[in-house]
Amino acid sequence: MIRTIRCRHLKLYNTLSLLLTKRSTMSDARSHALGIFQSAVDSVIPRTMVTQALKCNGNSLLVNGTTYQLDHNVHIVAFGKAVAGMVRATEDVLGDHVVDGIASVPIGVAQSLRDSGRSDLLPSETSKTKLLEGATNNLPDEAAHRTASLIADFATALTRDDILIILISGGGSALLPSPIPPVTLEDIAQVTKVLSKNGATIQELNIVRKNLEQLKGGGLAQLAYPAKVVSLILSDVIGDSLDIIASGPTVPECSTPDMCLALFEKMKLVSQVPQSIMSMLSATTTSPVEQPPPNVFTNVNNVLIGSNRIALDGAYKKAKRLGYVPFVVSCELAGDVRQMARMYHKLVNYIILSLVKTLQQPNVLPRCELELLDCGIHKDTLNKLSTTIEFANNIQKPLCILGGGESTVTVVGSGRGGRNQEMALLVAMQLYRQSIDEPGGILEKFGVEFLSAGTDGQDGPTDAAGAYADVGDICTACNSGIKPEDYLANNDSYTFFSEVRDGKSLVKTGFTGTNVMDVQVLLIHKK
């Protein structure tokens, strides 16, 4: 239940506003947070990743320790939300060694890239790769199905002299539907909807897809055999499991139909799963599963070229260059957005308590530690953080805490927003409430800025990547009669940030051409 903010504390707001709108500190910290986020994105943009992965020297191509002979024998297959730019970068590196290609990309992607002035993320005019759009609303549809069939035929026609470069990113599962009859495309769309609506994880959803579709779970690599396969993979899943990203079309499969049936039972969804799927899974469990030829996967070179961890590495380096002591709390943060915001609020308190080492209240720090463990932070991480805080304190430098992953929002209201904007608003509100509850407390001795944004540049159905927020945003809102808790209750974080400070707290990067989930930047400095 959202507690009502006590707007009668007007005097205190004004003092806080004054403190928090000290122009230079505010804008410095803000531009630092944005710069750090931008570096995270820059380290996983298609051109950076692809040129690092494909090393060309004359007619030889080195990828992940394996050398390939180039002889105008490269074919491209691509599917996912971020592959248009990956195709462009691959063709730029390999030039006319690329002879043909097919890419399955989301509906409208080409137009929206052109509209936002990012034609550099589209295949060039002379590209050999056909860009085919489909999968409206990230669901498998007829258009994507047709493209998937073309891709299957394309891969099957390759010979041992060919090199197939497969470019994979998040959203690839919906863009490469290949139901095994009698299961139909509609059945696949139906089971996807039922599982997603009932809170199945992406791991659970993709295990089901892999057991029902031909190209998933290593199926595409099997069709391409005996061609040599190089798979460049951009991860949008926590843990970066290659068999889960886009349902692992080039990764050997070890799940079974039994696992799918057990999942439907566990989630009490048996009655909502199409009959053809239930029959197929039940039938396969009783007959031995067909094994792929033994050499298929020795011909496959799967390379993870981008991930949230790689993005956070980029952010870490930038923070260090800007004079912060950086610390990565985790690149696997997941769960409800309120829990994640609570964790960041606890982190702020843990850090500032450690910095001031409150001798008057010796129990506060251990309590804070227990709360963080309770929020899912590992003991090991806390120990390392504690050493980092001490180091920052000794050299009198500000701290930059970095986190990454993907939160979830249960949308109950009719407002506009996204998980990142909602998290930023929640964190700022918790800090604000603390300032009200503890006037003159230790929080006021520190500047705290928080940014949360999606690396793809789009947070929910909005044109913002996320938001940057601090106590000042909430003070400013309250001073203008805007009640943040009303916006939160209506999942209307985008409108909130648009109305406060003329929308300057929204992070707007435009479509970035990559997608490795979300990044948080928390800056803490002594005032």
Ligand SMILES: Nc1ncnc2c1ncn2[C@@H]1O[C@H](COP(=O)(O)OP(=O)(O)OP(=O)(O)O)[C@@H](O)[C@H]1O
């Ligand atoms: N008004 C809202 N406020 C907060 N979150 C919202 C709102 N509307 C939608 N969302 C969230 O936005 C998400 C969908 O947006 P988005 O396209 O960024 O995520 P996605 O489909 O997971 O894609 P990707 O993983 O590629 O970022 C959903 O998780 C949904 O809960």
Ligand SMILES: O=C(O)[C@H](O)CO
């Ligand atoms: O396409 C998919 O399966 C998801 O985006 C996870 O990679």
